[in-house]
Amino acid sequence: MTGTTNTTTTSLNARTTALDRAHVFHSWSAQAAVKPLVIAGGLGCRVWDHDGRTYLDFSSQLVNVNIGHQHPKVVKAITDQAALLTTISPATANLARGEAARRIVARAPEGFNRVFFTNGGADAIENAIRLARLHTGRDKILSTYRSYHGNTGAAIVATGDWRRVPNEYARGHVHFFGPFLYRSEFWATTPEQECERALQHLEHVIVGEGSASIAAVLLETIPGTAGVMLPPPGYLPGVRELCDRYGIMLILDEVMCGFGRTGRWFAFEGYGVVPDLITFAKGVNSGYVPTGGVLISDPIAADFDETVFPGGLTYSGHPLAMASIVGALDAMSAEGIVQNAARIGRDVLGPALAALQAKHAIIGEVRGEGVFWALDLVADPVTRQPVGAAVMARIKAELLGRGLLPFLIDNRIHVVPPCVVTNEEVAEGIAIIDEVLALDLLA
Structure with missing residues (x-):
């Protein structure tokens, strides 16, 4: 995470949250439990809040920002x-x-x-x-x-x-x-x-x-x-x-x-x-x-x-x-953005995810192509029993805390960065996922 905090920007984060909680009805949610992440801006594969906290966007929001933010x-x-x-x-x-x-x-x-x-x-x-x-x-x-x-x-x-x-x-x-x-x-x-x-x-x-x-x-x-x-x-x-x-x-x-x-x-x-x-x-x-x-x-x-x-x-x-x-x-x-997605998946992201699977028993299967991948997380690699909601909630919190914006569904981490993602950004994101999966998540 990068950036600085000051009174003005902190008040904007607080105001954004207050307005959201007072007036916005969120989809697929029990409203009292919603704690939305504040996002103020973005560029390329990164977004940030009013405090200057920056996240590497490995979600493409809802797997749609293919060209990156603010092209x-x-x-x-x-x-x-x-x-x-x-x-x-x-x-x-x-x-x-x-x-x-x-x-x-x-x-x-x-x-x-x-x-x-x-x-x-x-x-x-x-x-x-x-x-x-x-x-x-x-x-x-x-x-x-x-x-x-x-x-x-x-x-x-x-x-x-x-x-x-x-x-x-x-x-x-x-x-x-x-x-x-x-x-x-x-x-x-x-x-x-x-x-x-x-x-x-x-x-x-x-x-x-x-x-x-x-x-x-x-x-x-x-x-x-x-x-x-x-x-x-x-x-x-x-x-x-x-x-x-x-x-x-x-x-x-x-x-x-x-x-x-x-x-x-x-x-x-x-x-x-x-x-x-x-x-x-x-x-x-x-x-x-x-x-x-x-x-x-x-x-x-x-x-x-x-x-x-x-x-x-x-x-x-x-x-x-x-x-x-x-x-x-x-x-x-x-700009060859579709070709970049193909290259990243074939030469960079796919091999990196395969290496993660070899390292972490919690990854039952890696699936995908291009910049469209999922890590199927399991409590037992033999029975393929999916990990539970509490484990996924901790994974999400740990990823966000390290500056990675993830896309998590059920027992899966969907690795879906924008098609413009670079080799260096892939390496950064994979290192964060690696660090989180190394924690004692199933204890």
Whole structure:
């Protein structure tokens, strides 16, 4: 931690906390227990509070600040657009919107030429589901139990984790188990077995639910919040084949794993599969202005050439958001930021995490690619019993106390720095994690 403390800045920290506790209602929280970290500013891979306490951001906030904090080209694109036109109806044509769509389409597979812009990832999922249902004339959506797709009506019910249960108001959702060899549901011992058995399980669910009733299979290309679980070789092409066989659309959720996070523009580029619909948000502009969208394959888009699409959002294609996309994607291309994420994962972060695993028995498994990794922490490496909440709370406090801003979920440390992270910053972050995991955490 760096920086100095004075009366003025201390009062700003205190005022920020007081205002937050008095008036802000926090998501996914019991309000009386919330103790938010104050953040006043940021640059690159670091953030700080009003007291000057600095943290190395190994969370990318919510795994979205791919380009780093306060990138000058993205900030300039937003301020230039603000000086020209701050907002306009989505029914109009706007140059920033068209340029943003062109840049996104240019990175998509062949056969994707249209983008429907949304306000974020959750409503991108909502509209992808809507498009699949309208295109097929079917209702059911299949998604995995280990997943997170957002906190709106259909998106939260498509989600597989506990947050779905108090929010099950949307219709037509069915869940199945996706592949995860480390905690296999299929008694598999090899990636090949896990893939084969997971695909067989999915086909059984499709047949059991009635294939003619299923509009889409919705998958995160790499489930992120659920644990950065890379699909085994052949799984996603196998899902594609099942979808084709039964006339089902394949929606790939790239909200968290897209736009550089895996060292590729889209994560699915590494898995030999092309979906029918692609959702995105977060990484497309690093969250500088709320935005998201659906990349629509040409056959689905053609349905609405003469038929009205029954959906819309007041802020769809908002000029400030569109300008931020243009600024972010241009900077990422010009500065080789996606390539940096790939190099860091391959040559620096991946090997460093493997070395940590060899050193600390508490790390049951290391999973990931690019700047998208998870450390699965276990109380017993043989039984793979996850560590408990008290251990994770101590780990979080120890990491923060040493100046590292972590992303912790359940029994995992997600190691997800911005795509612009340097070798030196990786070494700094890994040294802090190493120091904390060396503590007697299981005592």
